[in-house]
Each structure stands twice: as structure tokens, then as C-alpha cells.
Amino acid sequence: MKGKISEVFESIQGEGLYLGERQVFVRFFGCNLRCRFCDTKLDSFLEYDPDELYKEIKLYKKGFHSVSFTGGEPLLQKDFLRNVLKLTHRDNMKNYLETNGTLPQELKDVIDYVHIVAMDLKLPSSTGLGSYFEAHRTFLEIASRKEVFIKAVICECTHEADLMDGLRLIRDVAKSAILILQPDSGGDSEAVNNKLDNFKDICRREKVTACVIPQVHKIAGVK
Numbered sequence: 001m002k003g004k005i006s007e008v009f010e011s012i013q014g015e016g017l018y019l020g021e022r023q024v025f026v027r028f029f030g031c032n033l034r035c036r037f038c039d040t041k042l043d044s045f046l047e048y049d050p051d052e053l054y055k056e057i058k059l060y061k062k063g064f065h066s067v068s069f070t071g072g073e074p075l076l077q078k079d080f081l082r083n084v085l086k087l088t089h090r091d092n093m094k095n096y097l098e099t100n101g102t103l104p105q106e107l108k109d110v111i112d113y114v115h116i117v118a119m120d121l122k123l124p125s126s127t128g129l130g131s132y133f134e135a136h137r138t139f140l141e142i143a144s145r146k147e148v149f150i151k152a153v154i155c156e157c158t159h160e161a162d163l164m165d166g167l168r169l170i171r172d173v174a175k176s177a178i179l180i181l182q183p184d185s186g187g188d189s190e191a192v193n194n195k196l197d198n199f200k201d202i203c204r205r206e207k208v209t210a211c212v213i214p215q216v217h218k219i220a221g222v223k
């Protein structure tokens with residue numbers, strides 16, 4: 001069995017709750033979405049079998065916090081992912097899955113080997129795509145068996161009504177999950193900052209724990 005992998009590298013996590021932690025990143029090739037704000041370049045890949053990829057991950061010196069399986073969308077290659085997760089799990093590495101949260105059946109097949117789920121909440125007015133709330137609901141139900149936090153990209157065009165739908169979902173399914181509001185601008189747009197202030201107040205009122213964390217690796221120029 002072969003998996004398509006765009007790159008493997010070691011760096012500092014630049015977003016979300018584990019900001020600043022050293023990780024080995026495994027970027028999976030391919031994504032099932034086309035978000036308006038996407039800046040992930042996936043133009044080439046190498047093919048690995050699970051054991052080859054596991055051996056490459058092990059080459060990085062010990063002492064990293066976790067292995068970040070990211071993309072693209074790693075769950076698109078669910079069978080391959082599952083085999084690699086099993087190997088790293090057996091070696092006591094911590095498996096951190098970064099996912100767009102739209103493929104719940106695939107998550108079900110790998111969740112036993114995942115320690116932390118970093119799930120995107122795709123708000124239609126941010127992505128420019130349709131609604132994924134139903135898929136997100138099932139996904140969160142499964143992800144809640146493990147540690148999970150949620151990230152939503154906020155742009156000038158993000159609607160309050162979409163945020164409210166997302167908050168309802170979190171309250172229904174994963175009450176204790178923290179929501180990260182992630183500005184698409186890197187924090188230098190006044191309009192987005194005003195929106196974030198308003199959205200934080202709404203989260204507080206709706207009793208969902210939320211914080212604003214920009215993508216620090218972009219600001220700092222770190223890969």
C-alpha cells in the first residue's frame with residue numbers, strides 16, 4: 001500500500017492550542033475542499049509505504065511533542081494513514097491529526113490511534129463553499145472520544161449566523177472543546193479585528209470557550 005506525501009519536516013506548530021510545540025509534520029497530498037483562503041501548495045508528492053514513512057519520521061531526533069498528520073486532508077488516504085498511525089502509536093509517539101472535519105466515516109476508522117484532533121470548522125461565508133455542519137456534527141461526535149479542539153478561519157466576509165450555527169454544534173456535541181478563532185489576515189486588518197472582538201463576545205454569551213490565535217508561523221516566517 002502506497003501513500004502520497006507532499007513533505008516531511010520538523011518545525012514549530014504555528015497555530016491552534018499547541019502553538020510553539022516542536023512537531024514532525026507529515027503533509028498528505030490532496031484535499032477534498034477548495035477553501036477560498038487556502039494557501040497550502042500541494043503540487044508534488046512522493047510515494048511511501050507505511051513502514052518507509054514511519055522510518056523517515058523516526059529519523060528526526062527524539063524530543064518532539066508529536067507527529068502532525070496534516071495536508072491537504074490526511075483522511076482522504078485513510079487506509080494508508082491508519083497503518084502509519086498504528087506504527088507511531090506503537091512506538092509511543094503522540095499522533096496529532098489536523099483535519100478539515102468533513103470525513104467522519106474515515107475518522108471512525110483511525111480514531112483509536114489518534115491522541116489529539118485539531119478540527120477545522122468550515123464556515124460557509126469564510127470558505128466560499130457550501131455547508132459542512134452535518135458532516136462536522138458526526139465528525140465531532142467521533143472526535144470527542146479523544147482530545148479535540150476546533151479552529152475556524154474568520155475573514156471580513158464571515159457571517160455571524162455561520163458562527164452561531166457552529167457554536168450550536170459545539171454546545172450540542174463537544175461542550176468542553178475550545179474554539180480557536182483564526183484571523184485570515186494575520187491580525188493586521190482592523191475590520192477583521194473588530195469582527196473577532198464581536199465574535200469573542202458572542203462566544204462568551206453562548207458559553208463556548210473561545211480564543212483568538214493567528215497563524216504565528218506566517219507572521220514569524222517559519223515553515
Ligand code: SF4
Nearest residue numbers: 031033035038072100
Ligand atoms: S481544507 Fe485546508 S488544505 Fe483543503 S482547501 Fe481548505 S484550507 Fe486548503
